[in-house]
Amino acid sequence: MTGTPHRIVIVGGGAGGLELATALGDKYGDAGAVRVTLVDRSRTHIWKPLLHAIAAGSLRRSQHELNYLAQAHWHHFHYRLGEMTGLDRVRKVIKLAPVIDDEGREVNPESELGYDTLIVAVGSVTNDFGTPGAKEHAVPLETPEQATRFNRRMVNACLRAQHQHTPIEPGQLHVAIIGAGATGTELAAELHHTAREIIAYGLDKIDPEHDLKIVLIEAADRILPALPERISQATLKLLTDLGVEVRTRARVAEVLADGIKLADGQLIPSELVVWAAGVRAPDFLKEIDGLETNRINQLVVRPTLQTSRDDDVFALGDCAACAIPGYENNVPPRAQAAHQEAEFLLAQIEKRLAGQPLDEFRYRDLGSLVSLGKYSAVGNLMGSLVGKSFLIEGYFARFMYRSLYKMHEAALYGRGRTLLSLLSGSTRPTPTVKLH
Structure with a gap:
């Protein structure tokens, strides 16, 4: 290849996007024929399955953060701080929102970034299904910042209970976790240990067996509904042995400032509420510049991972709706799927640059x-x-x-x-x- 470098832009530095940018940088970064750019609105990366441990306080965020700028330097790709807000497929540019710091000063202006091959890997966000009060009173676990925020609120709740002059009220140190998928279930087990560890540091006014309570709420008829029933039953036994209250077939009607209201009218008092039920792709992807999306904003892709309406735009990970041949369901939103798709796209890009036919992804x-x-x-x-x-x-x-x-x-x-x-x-x- 000669002349202008082929511009590969990867939007989203999650598990799949960052792995792909690193591999492409290692493969092509020194040659000059390909320019790889990773765009992310954050400055650091943390493997998303660790967020529940950060929220519980059993894992220090700083020990597992990877700095995008440093990774780009070490692996010969470029990093652009910014958030994608739009796409112009005719001009082959993505649109980036301005970056504003905590003091209100502009770091990067509103801008555009050109591409020859675009790979969208922006992951997923929490789907609260429009439940009243969810945005105001429930903490999602999409980002390290949200996980850190929950941990701080939990520690503050314990300190408040220790130093208040009135008795601890029912529900004051209760945690309600909405959604018993992997994230919610893992958080419930982790919190059982870490909350008691916090109290052990001299918070003697709190009786962990009497004052602490963790409630795991799931609308389906069992926890971990996407996984085999044997795993669900084994996990349920461990959680109930720990004292976690598990409620299945329970649909949340409203999240309140001091608890949860279920569809059957029951009230579950709780000072802290975590929303871990359901995911969707970010709203800005919905029918972005004519690309096909599904009901949860995922970009519909062909087996090559190219979007259904544009050969130059690929998608991977949670934001991609990729069918599994012979099955009704798409590739699930899991870290292992993003890892496999990143490995697959590394070979696809090599074929694309060589003008060869592309393969089909097999999960x-x-x-x-x-x-x-x-x-x-x-x-x-x-x-x-x-x-x-x-x-x-x-x-x-x-x-x-x-x-x-x-x-x-x-x-x-x-x-x-x-x-x-x-x-x-x-x-x-x-x-x-x-x-x-």
Whole structure:
């Protein structure tokens, strides 16, 4: 290739987008024939399945943050701080909103960025289904900032209860988690431990067995409804043994300032409410410049991961609606799917640059794992990994869950460095100066 570099723009630095930008930068960044740019509205990346642990306080955010600017420098791609708001497919440009800092000063002006190949990997946001009060009173867990905000509110609630002059009121130290998918279930188990750890630091006015309560609410007839029933039953037993109150077939009608109102009229008092039920793609994608989207704003893609109406626009991860041949459902919104799609698109881009026909993506379900904090983990392994599905629990399941994160780290830092950090306990690479 000669002349002007082929411009690859990746919007979204989540698991799939950042892995792809890193791999493309390593492959093409030094050659000059391809220019890879990653656009994200944040300055740092954290693997999204860790957010429940940040919210619970069992994981320090700073120990797992990756700075986009540093990663771009190390792996020969470009990083652009900004949020995509629009698309002009005729001119082949994306539109970026201005970036304003905490003091109201403009960091980056409103701008446009040209592309030859566009890859949309903006992930998903919480879907509250328009439930009254959800936006005002419930904390979602979409970003590290929201997870940190919840943790701060939880600690403040404990401090408030310790120092108030009146008795602790019913519901004052209750946490209601709406949605018993992986995030909600993992958070419930993690909070059972961390809330008691907080109280152990001298907050003697609080009786954790009497004053603390965690309620997990699910509209379906069982928790973890998207996973095999064996995992659901094993997880339910562990949660109930811990004392977590689990309510299934319970639809939330309204989120109040001091609790939740169910559709049957029941009131569940709670000082803290987490919304972890349902996801959708960001609103700005809905029919963006004529591209086809579904009812939850996902971009409809062909098996090549190209959008259905534009060969130059690809999508991956939670924001992509990719059908699985022979099944009614699309590729699920999981980290393993984004990882597989990023690996697939790396080869697709090579074929595209060479003018060769593109392949079709085939999703491989390797099973599902749910971390239950210090207590346990449950899951199933299946597909090409073991030939059939079987249930795993305990230490082996925890090891497999941790290995998923190590796979993500290997894609970002390299297998050698990841293995070295695992053996030696050393930390991931960090810039010599603070960049965020």
